[in-house]
Amino acid sequence: MDILVSGAGMAGLSAAVNLGARGHRVTIVERSSHFRVNGSPIDVRGDAIEIVDKMGLLPQILAQRVDMTEQGQFVNGDGEVVARLPLEETSDSADDIEIAREDLARILADALPADATVIFQDSVSSLADNGDGVDVRFVSGREAGYDLVVGADGLHSAVRRLAFGPERDYIRHLGFYIAIADLPDEQPRADRVNPVYNYPEHMVSVMRYKDKALGVFLFRSDPIEYDYHDLDAQKQILADAFAGHSEWRIPALIEAARVDPELYFDSAAQIHMPAWHRGRVVLVGDAAHAASGLSGRGTSIAFTGTHILAEELENCAGDHATAFPRYETRQRPYADFAQHSIHGGAELVVPATWEAIHARNERIAAASR
Incomplete structure (x- = not known):
């Protein structure tokens, strides 16, 4: 199928890699002029470690692993140390992998299939699901049709707004x-x-x-x-x-x-939605179920969700009407756990x-x- 992925963050790149690996022709559109890599190091933990191994990326990720033993220190106004933060306060286990955002973005970008198309400095401005596909108009004025649209455009997702309604209905x-x-x-x-x-x-x-x-x-x-x-x-x-x-x-x-x-x-903030799909449009990552940075699990559940989505499309022979609900059923526990894990972090x-x-x-x- 021809699939549009909106957003070239961790969820968008992961979706493109997983979908491309199963033979789909993927186009990524990104509002920025480059891959967005600014931000703090991010964690790959839990079942996401097995997912990146299945994607063939675990050796590269481990090679770029950031040492998690750096000492967090609470200081007073004069810079004097008043308490040292134990590692167990912020990690699940020694198996957690912390990696610089820019390193993970580069690993994912390098893993994109050769026929993937990446379009920078553009974004989706309208969607029209005609039953047999989705007609997409972009901010640049360009128009194109796709079999499916994957919204991976984050907390303030344009795809979510266009397909499901205003952000205020879902953000907490x-x-x-x-x-x-x-x-x-x-x-x-x-x-x-x-x-x-x-x-x-x-x-x-x-x-x-x-x-x-x-x-x-x-x-x-x-x-x-x-x-x-x-x-x-x-x-x-x-x-x-x-x-x-x-x-x-x-x-x-x-x-x-x-x-x-x-x-x-x-x-x-978090995004809470009763469903992550409508017709031929489906949401992944923060666009679907942002847990907030306080969870430390946003990237991990982006990996599980995009892998499950691609797997279910393959299992259902491209029948999105069956695959999308199955994706939600399998991914929902990961999203719920991540969203509930923030308690105490603040x-x-x-x-x-x-x-x-x-x-x-x-x-x-x-x-x-």
């Missing part, structure tokens, strides 16, 4: 916003410690991996109205959230975010009060002792 804001900025001037450290500073309802940290460093910001907030395509607006929201605080390294890290041309900024990384911050530090320090 979790009360946080997150930003991630590149720190190109950060000096490397042999120990690669990752310091974390909190004040009530806010967190700012430096995350080091390989030869890179990132500034990571979290703050509690009710939903904020803004254009999520407007980078300047996002930078202003972030600066306002941390305004008036000069302790530790906050001003320098906010300035690094301000000058980062590819700052990541978004709400911590209290660990961004406590709401000074009392909660001190209690967390004392608990972790006592456990370390």
